[in-house]
Amino acid sequence: MRIFALILWLLSLPAILSAAPFPVVSGEHDGFTRIVAQVPSGSSWEVAQTDGAVTLTLPGHRNGFDTSKVFDRIGRDRIATVKSDSGSLALKLNCTCRVSAFPSGADYAVIDVAAPGVTLSTPFVEPIRSSEPDTDLTSLHGSQIQQTPVPSLLPIIVKAPKQIQPPPTLKLDRTPLSETQQTALNEIQIQLAEELGTATTRGILVPSIRQPPTARSQVDPKAFAPALSPAPLPPAVSQELVSNMRITDSRDRPFGGNNEGVSTTRNGISCPTDSQIAIETWGTPDTFDQQISAGRTALFGEFDRIDSEAALTLARSYLYFGFGAEARQVLNLSPGLARDNRLLLDIADIMDHGRPQWPEMLEAYRECRTDIALWSILAQTEARGATPLPATSALRTLNKLPEHLRRLLAPQLSRRLLAHGNHEAAAAALRSLERLPDGLSGKATLAQAHVELEQGKIDEGTVKLESVVDENVEESPEALIALINTRIKTGQAISVETADLVEAYAQEHRGSPIGVELRRTHFMALVKSGQFDRAFMEIATRTSSSDKEGDLALRLYLINQLTKSASDIVFLDHVLKHSADDLAHLQSLSKFDLASRLLSLGFAAEAQQLLSTEPEADRPLRRQLLAAEAALALDQPFQAQAALLGIDDPAAAPLRARAKAMSGEYAEAHNLFRELDLEAPAREAAWLAEDWRDRTPSETPVFGPTAELAKAKIEASGDPSGMLARSAAALNESIAARDTIANLLAATDLSIEAE
Structure with missing residues (x-):
C-alpha cells in the first residue's frame, strides 16, 4: 500500500511543481528594456500591444507569474507597472515605445520595450487601436513565430502542413569532386555554418534533451546578454504592415534581401554602424565657444524641460572636442538619455580616464571591423583569447578623426596595441601624428619610446624617455619609471641624482596610483645606485603597507643586490640582520649565491642554515656542493660525504678527498688527491x-728522506775487521738521520695544547 501511495505521489509531482507561478525577470539594455517570462516548453503564447499596454497571454495557464523581482534591475522610465493574473502578464508602458516579442529557446518568452527611435533586430508588434478589435496578436509556438490572421479585404489562406516522408535510401557517389563542385561545396558549407551559428545564438536551434520547465529555477542566461545595440534590419525587409499582408518568420531578424552594412561577431553581437559613432561629423566649422554656446542655449525647452535631442547634440559636440566629463554631465541630465546612450558614456570615459568605467560592452565588440573597433581596443584591459585585435579598422578610424582627437587618442591606441603584441600597428598609430604640423607631445613621445623598447631598440627608446623626463611635463614621472626599469633590466648604472629625482616625484604624487609606483621605483633606484643604507631605511618605513607580497619582493631584491655588489662590511651588516623567514623565500639560485658569499667570508654555520631551507628532494648539484663545503668548514666530514653521495662531477672530487682525509681515511684521500x-x-x-x-x-720534499730513513736497516756484524770503517759509516748515518728529523720538525707546524 505504501508503494502504491508513493507511485501516486511521484505521478502527481509534475502537476504539483507546475502549480508554482512562472518567474519573470528583467534587464536594462542600451536603448531598450527586456522582460523574460518562463513558459511551458513548446507551448503557444500571444503578445498584444494596445494603447500604452502590452499583454502576454498564455492559454491554459492558471497559476500566474511571479513579478516580485521585475523592478530589481530596471527603472520605470519605459515600463510603469507589471501585473499578473492567472493566465496573462500585463505591462503598462510609461513612454511611446515600440514592442518586440520573440522566443528564447522553447521555454522562455522575451518582450523588448524599445525607446522611440531605437531599432531592434526583431520584428515589432503592431499596436492595436482601442477602437479596433483585438486582431493584432503575435502567436508563438515553441520557436515558430506566426501572425494571427488580420481581417482585411483579401482572406489569408493557410495551407495544411505537408506530411514529412522519410528520405529514400541514397547511393552515394564516391568519385572525386571537380574543382567547380568543390568550390560550390565550400561556399555551401560556409553559408550553412553561418546560418547555424546565427540560429543557435538566437535560440532557434536548441538541444534536443531539455529539462522539464517546472524543474528550472533560473531563466535562460542567453536572454540577458550584455547590453549591446542590435543591428538594424536590412532595408530590403520592411517592419511595417504592407497593404493587407505581413511577412514574418521564426528568426530574430529576416535574412532576405541585402545584408550589406550589417556586421556581427561570432557570438551574434551586432556591431554598431559607423554612423552611430561618426565623431568626425559631430562638429561644425564654427569655433568651440560658438558651438557650445548654441548647444547650451537649446538645452532647455518650454517649462525648463530638458530637450533630449538638444542634449544629445551638445554631448556629441563636447565629445568632438575631447571633453569627456562635460559630455557625461550633459547625458546625465536625463536618466533616460544616459541609459539610451551608454556607448557615448563609455567614449567619454576613454577620453578623460583612458578606459571606460564598465568596459564589458565595448570589449564585446573586439571582433568588429567597423569604426567601433577603435573604441573597443581602447577599452581593452588585458590580452584576452587568441582573437587578434582589429588594428587595421582602428587605425582607419583614427585617421578619420580631427587633429586634436588624434593627438589625444593615438598614444593610448599605441599602448593598447603594444600590450597585445602588435608592434607594427602600435608604431603606425604614432606615425599618424608625425604628419601633423606641430611636434609630438610628451604622451606621444612616451608611447613611441615604449614601441622602440619592445622592438629591441634600447638606445633609441632610452633617449626618448630621457627627453620626456627633461621636459618636465605631465608624462615625466611615468617616463622616469620606464627609464629606471629599462636600465635595471639591461644592467645599466643608475646615478644618485636620478634616484633623488624619483624621490621628489614620489613625494609630489603621494597618495595617487602613480605615487605608489614611484615609491617602489625610488627604492629600486636606491639599491641599484649602491645606497643600501638608505634603501634599508626606505623599506623600514613600509612596515604598515598592506602590500605584504610586494614588500617581501622588494626585500628579496635588496638581498640579491647586496650579495652581488655590496662591499663585505655592508653585506654582512645588513644580511645578518635579515630574518630567516625572508631568506627562506629567496629563489634557489639566490640562496646559492648568498651561501657561497657567506662561506667565502667564513660564515659556514649561517650558510648551512640557509641551505637547509632548500628541499633536498631534487638534490641540485650546486646545493650539494655548497652543503659539503659548509660541512667541511664546520669539521663535519661524514655529513659532507653524505651530501656528495651519488654525485659524479669533477667539482665533487676535491671535496670528497678532503672529507676522507678529515675522517681519517688517509689512504683513500691520498689516492683521490x-x-x-x-x-x-x-x-x-x-x-x-x-x-x-x-x-x-x-x-718527496721533507717526507721522502724521512721515509727512506725509516726504511733503512742496521745490519749487525761480528767480524772484528773493519770496525773503524763501520763506526765511521754509522756515525755519518746518525748525522744524516738527525738532519732529516730536524728538517721534518722545521717543516711541520706543531701545536701543543696545554693540559
Whole structure:
C-alpha cells in the first residue's frame, strides 16, 4: 500500500511543481528594456500591444507569474507597472515605445520595450487601436513565430502542413569532386555554418534533451546578454504592415534581401554602424565657444524641460572636442538619455580616464571591423583569447578623426596595441601624428619610446624617455619609471641624482596610483645606485603597507643586490640582520649565491642554515656542493660525504678527498688527491696513512728522506775487521738521520695544547 501511495505521489509531482507561478525577470539594455517570462516548453503564447499596454497571454495557464523581482534591475522610465493574473502578464508602458516579442529557446518568452527611435533586430508588434478589435496578436509556438490572421479585404489562406516522408535510401557517389563542385561545396558549407551559428545564438536551434520547465529555477542566461545595440534590419525587409499582408518568420531578424552594412561577431553581437559613432561629423566649422554656446542655449525647452535631442547634440559636440566629463554631465541630465546612450558614456570615459568605467560592452565588440573597433581596443584591459585585435579598422578610424582627437587618442591606441603584441600597428598609430604640423607631445613621445623598447631598440627608446623626463611635463614621472626599469633590466648604472629625482616625484604624487609606483621605483633606484643604507631605511618605513607580497619582493631584491655588489662590511651588516623567514623565500639560485658569499667570508654555520631551507628532494648539484663545503668548514666530514653521495662531477672530487682525509681515511684521500694532481694534499695524506713509508717516494720534499730513513736497516756484524770503517759509516748515518728529523720538525707546524 505504501508503494502504491508513493507511485501516486511521484505521478502527481509534475502537476504539483507546475502549480508554482512562472518567474519573470528583467534587464536594462542600451536603448531598450527586456522582460523574460518562463513558459511551458513548446507551448503557444500571444503578445498584444494596445494603447500604452502590452499583454502576454498564455492559454491554459492558471497559476500566474511571479513579478516580485521585475523592478530589481530596471527603472520605470519605459515600463510603469507589471501585473499578473492567472493566465496573462500585463505591462503598462510609461513612454511611446515600440514592442518586440520573440522566443528564447522553447521555454522562455522575451518582450523588448524599445525607446522611440531605437531599432531592434526583431520584428515589432503592431499596436492595436482601442477602437479596433483585438486582431493584432503575435502567436508563438515553441520557436515558430506566426501572425494571427488580420481581417482585411483579401482572406489569408493557410495551407495544411505537408506530411514529412522519410528520405529514400541514397547511393552515394564516391568519385572525386571537380574543382567547380568543390568550390560550390565550400561556399555551401560556409553559408550553412553561418546560418547555424546565427540560429543557435538566437535560440532557434536548441538541444534536443531539455529539462522539464517546472524543474528550472533560473531563466535562460542567453536572454540577458550584455547590453549591446542590435543591428538594424536590412532595408530590403520592411517592419511595417504592407497593404493587407505581413511577412514574418521564426528568426530574430529576416535574412532576405541585402545584408550589406550589417556586421556581427561570432557570438551574434551586432556591431554598431559607423554612423552611430561618426565623431568626425559631430562638429561644425564654427569655433568651440560658438558651438557650445548654441548647444547650451537649446538645452532647455518650454517649462525648463530638458530637450533630449538638444542634449544629445551638445554631448556629441563636447565629445568632438575631447571633453569627456562635460559630455557625461550633459547625458546625465536625463536618466533616460544616459541609459539610451551608454556607448557615448563609455567614449567619454576613454577620453578623460583612458578606459571606460564598465568596459564589458565595448570589449564585446573586439571582433568588429567597423569604426567601433577603435573604441573597443581602447577599452581593452588585458590580452584576452587568441582573437587578434582589429588594428587595421582602428587605425582607419583614427585617421578619420580631427587633429586634436588624434593627438589625444593615438598614444593610448599605441599602448593598447603594444600590450597585445602588435608592434607594427602600435608604431603606425604614432606615425599618424608625425604628419601633423606641430611636434609630438610628451604622451606621444612616451608611447613611441615604449614601441622602440619592445622592438629591441634600447638606445633609441632610452633617449626618448630621457627627453620626456627633461621636459618636465605631465608624462615625466611615468617616463622616469620606464627609464629606471629599462636600465635595471639591461644592467645599466643608475646615478644618485636620478634616484633623488624619483624621490621628489614620489613625494609630489603621494597618495595617487602613480605615487605608489614611484615609491617602489625610488627604492629600486636606491639599491641599484649602491645606497643600501638608505634603501634599508626606505623599506623600514613600509612596515604598515598592506602590500605584504610586494614588500617581501622588494626585500628579496635588496638581498640579491647586496650579495652581488655590496662591499663585505655592508653585506654582512645588513644580511645578518635579515630574518630567516625572508631568506627562506629567496629563489634557489639566490640562496646559492648568498651561501657561497657567506662561506667565502667564513660564515659556514649561517650558510648551512640557509641551505637547509632548500628541499633536498631534487638534490641540485650546486646545493650539494655548497652543503659539503659548509660541512667541511664546520669539521663535519661524514655529513659532507653524505651530501656528495651519488654525485659524479669533477667539482665533487676535491671535496670528497678532503672529507676522507678529515675522517681519517688517509689512504683513500691520498689516492683521490693523486688522481686530481693535487701534490701538496696528496703528500700530507700519504704521510698520515698507515703505509706512509710505501706511499712516500724518496724524492718527496721533507717526507721522502724521512721515509727512506725509516726504511733503512742496521745490519749487525761480528767480524772484528773493519770496525773503524763501520763506526765511521754509522756515525755519518746518525748525522744524516738527525738532519732529516730536524728538517721534518722545521717543516711541520706543531701545536701543543696545554693540559
